[in-house]
Amino acid sequence: MLAGVFGGWTLAEFLKSLAGAAAAFVLLSTVAFAQGRPDARTMSCADVQALLARQGAAVITTGPNTFDRYVSNTGACNHTEFAETDFIATRDAARCQVRSCRRPVRSRNF
Numbered sequence: 264m265l266a267g268v269f270g271g272w273t274l275a276e277f278l279k280s281l282a283g284a285a286a287a288f289v290l291l292s293t294v295a296f297a298q299g300r301p302d303a304r305t306m307s308c309a310d311v312q313a314l315l316a317r318q319g320a321a322v323i324t325t326g327p328n329t330f331d332r333y334v335s336n337t338g339a340c341n342h343t344e345f346a347e348t349d350f351i352a353t354r355d356a357a358r359c360q361v362r363s364c365r366r367p368v369r370s371r372n373f
Contacts, residue, residue: 300324303351308359311351315361325351333361340364 272280302324303311311333314321320339324330337346346362353359 300330303353303359306353308353308356311353311359311361323351331363333363335362337364343367 300322301311301314304324304326306314311323314323315333315335318335320332320334322330322332331351333349333351334340334346337344340346341364344364344366347365349361349363350358351361
């Protein structure tokens with residue numbers, strides 16, 4: 264009766280397979296987490312700009328405790344935002360030109 268539940272496997276075979284799959288999931292999750300986000304301080308300006316052109320947007324580390332989301336164009340922003348020129352420090356440039364999403368400043372004049 265249990266053979267139908269475990270696809271013809273014995274309970275021990277099923278549990279062994281399940282444990283192997285769980286171990287693989289944990290290993291892959293750990294590797295993905297360890298990769299972290301790109302760090303502008305270790306990249307050239309051209310590499311940062313190529314990353315944004317390729318992915319459209321990326322969260323990039325800019326300092327020991329700072330990061331932000333940078334984009335290739337306004338299409339990567341929320342519908343209420345636009346891409347504005349910004350600058351970040353990279354390995355080879357103190358002011359590498361990138362874009363970040365900003366909300367328009369609304370006038371209080373009615």
